[in-house]
Amino acid sequence: MSTPRLERLSINQITVRDWSLAQAAEGLARHGIGGIGVWPERVEELGLQRSVALLRDHDLHVSSVCRAGFFTAQPDPSRVSDANRRAIEITRAVGGDCLYIVCGPLAQDNDLAGARAMALDGLAAMAVEAEVAGVALALEPLHPMMTADRCVVVTLAQALDMVDAVGSPAVGVAVDSYNVWWDPQLPASLERAGARVISYQICDWLVPQPHPVFGRGIPGDGVIDLAALTRQVDSVGYQGPIEVEIFNEDVWSRDADEVISLIRDRFPSVS
Amino acid sequence: MSTPRLERLSINQITVRDWSLAQAAEGLARHGIGGIGVWPERVEELGLQRSVALLRDHDLHVSSVCRAGFFTAQPDPSRVSDANRRAIEITRAVGGDCLYIVCGPLAQDNDLAGARAMALDGLAAMAVEAEVAGVALALEPLHPMMTADRCVVVTLAQALDMVDAVGSPAVGVAVDSYNVWWDPQLPASLERAGARVISYQICDWLVPQPHPVFGRGIPGDGVIDLAALTRQVDSVGYQGPIEVEIFNEDVWSRDADEVISLIRDRFPSVS
Numbered sequence: 001m002s003t004p005r006l007e008r009l010s011i012n013q014i015t016v017r018d019w020s021l022a023q024a025a026e027g028l029a030r031h032g033i034g035g036i037g038v039w040p041e042r043v044e045e046l047g048l049q050r051s052v053a054l055l056r057d058h059d060l061h062v063s064s065v066c067r068a069g070f071f072t073a074q075p076d077p078s079r080v081s082d083a084n085r086r087a088i089e090i091t092r093a094v095g096g097d098c099l100y101i102v103c104g105p106l107a108q109d110n111d112l113a114g115a116r117a118m119a120l121d122g123l124a125a126m127a128v129e130a131e132v133a134g135v136a137l138a139l140e141p142l143h144p145m146m147t148a149d150r151c152v153v154v155t156l157a158q159a160l161d162m163v164d165a166v167g168s169p170a171v172g173v174a175v176d177s178y179n180v181w182w183d184p185q186l187p188a189s190l191e192r193a194g195a196r197v198i199s200y201q202i203c204d205w206l207v208p209q210p211h212p213v214f215g216r217g218i219p220g221d222g223v224i225d226l227a228a229l230t231r232q233v234d235s236v237g238y239q240g241p242i243e244v245e246i247f248n249e250d251v252w253s254r255d256a257d258e259v260i261s262l263i264r265d266r267f268p269s270v271s
Numbered sequence: 272m273s274t275p276r277l278e279r280l281s282i283n284q285i286t287v288r289d290w291s292l293a294q295a296a297e298g299l300a301r302h303g304i305g306g307i308g309v310w311p312e313r314v315e316e317l318g319l320q321r322s323v324a325l326l327r328d329h330d331l332h333v334s335s336v337c338r339a340g341f342f343t344a345q346p347d348p349s350r351v352s353d354a355n356r357r358a359i360e361i362t363r364a365v366g367g368d369c370l371y372i373v374c375g376p377l378a379q380d381n382d383l384a385g386a387r388a389m390a391l392d393g394l395a396a397m398a399v400e401a402e403v404a405g406v407a408l409a410l411e412p413l414h415p416m417m418t419a420d421r422c423v424v425v426t427l428a429q430a431l432d433m434v435d436a437v438g439s440p441a442v443g444v445a446v447d448s449y450n451v452w453w454d455p456q457l458p459a460s461l462e463r464a465g466a467r468v469i470s471y472q473i474c475d476w477l478v479p480q481p482h483p484v485f486g487r488g489i490p491g492d493g494v495i496d497l498a499a500l501t502r503q504v505d506s507v508g509y510q511g512p513i514e515v516e517i518f519n520e521d522v523w524s525r526d527a528d529e530v531i532s533l534i535r536d537r538f539p540s541v542s
Contacts, residue, residue: 182418
């Protein structure tokens with residue numbers, strides 16, 4: 001039973017933050033893990049061509065590139081920024097399943113509806129270029145507690161409304177356990193999403209919560225019924241990688257090999 | 272313009288936490304404020320009959336009693352606990368507009384759906400006794416970030432589903448700016464709620480957020496467009512008190528008279 005589950009395991013490189021992309025690629029391969037989520041900054045650090053070669057040499061499947069978007073901070077979100085265009089290019093080059101889109105926070109004027117309209121404009125413009133490049137954009141709702149300072153898109157239903165409004169085959173949604181587990185509407189939204197779920201990330205919700213952003217837990221350390229959530233996500237047709245992404249100062253201070261071993265050992269019981 | 276707005280101002284006594292009920296009643300009256308939200312513990316501290324006399328002597332309207340519920344921690348939520356029965360009695364005696372209901376957190380078994388079912392059972396049982404007593408229960412969705420450790424009811428839509436399921440005229444919903452401002456579904460949920468909105472509380476969302484529970488801001492110090500929210504709440508038919516409720520260690524450490532003056536001065540522009 002554990003073998004097929006492990007085949008779906010991917011680890012986002014932020015989970016082993018202090019490792020370079022080369023260290024992460026080597027580390028994951030050493031632990032027999034075949035999937036990785038990469039960050040554009042880390043790809044640029046090494047260089048795009050060297051990154052592509054590195055990932056290929058370690059036979060790593062790139063389950064996601066994290067991340068682009070941040071439309072609400074842009075003067076005109078209907079024009080694709082250089083950073084977002086480059087993120088599409090990187091995703092295509094590394095063969096990533098998708099590029100995560102985080103829409104950005106409330107702006108200085110505190111106009112929430114306005115910021116949400118900017119997010120939609122930005123997504124629509126970026127979808128055109130992503131489609132041409134053959135890159136999938138995974139729109140990620142963040143947790144509602146991040147509305148003010150990180151992302152004004154905060155529920156799966158809202159993300160699906162945006163995907164519907166954009167109407168591009170290049171755009172789907174990302175489901176991240178930490179961001180959606182609380183949502184009473186989640187079963188209905190997953191049903192509605194169906195094949196538009198193009199990425200799935202997991203981590204746990206710790207109690208007490210050490211920090212809203214940098215206090216995510218290793219799967220199994222918190223209160224989310226991750227096995228049940230995975231069943232729900234799978235039941236609407238998702239069959240792709242299950243990517244573990246952890247932002248946590250305490251986890252980052254631990255030995256990265258031990259963290260990967262722990263995630264690997266726990267994976268069959270939490271997915 | 273400021274006069275009619277001020278007539279709606281009520282202050283929840285937790286905002287001046289270090290004052291006793293007697294000090295709070297005298298303090299609010301001294302500042303010309305006619306409404307107060309009270310806590311059962313503070314009423315018991317003084318004694319119910321003395322509290323009733325005190326509130327009457329200061330001509331204070333009790334906009335809410337905060338709070339009861341906590342069904343998810345009870346062995347059998349379908350039996351009304353002594354504490355919840357007493358809270359109904361207190362609310363009736365002080366003539367409170369409503370009794371706030373906080374349903375309680377996720378239990379040890381991490382069964383979120385199960386905890387939500389317990390919350391519904393508890394609300395239904397309590398509604399029967401509230402109706403007999405002529406007391407209104409205001410079901411309060413808390414912010415989703417509090418799902419694990421405070422309350423499994425986290426959106427206005429979910430609260431309305433529960434109110435519909437209970438089907439008692441004694442049960443409505445409470446709208447608290449801090450808990451609902453982020454919700455993309457809020458306008459639709461308010462429309463749906465209509466006259467079932469029986470209480471409205473405000474405070475602000477600070478950036479950065481000092482603490483998820485004890486980091487609420489004085490109206491005007493944060494990012495919520497409170498004037499717009501009040502218009503939305505009023506537009507569906509609510510015309511009752513606007514109660515300022517602030518949990519904030521920094522606010523609590525300040526001179527309570529200064530805090531009340533500040534809230535009073537700001538009130539016309541944020542409501």
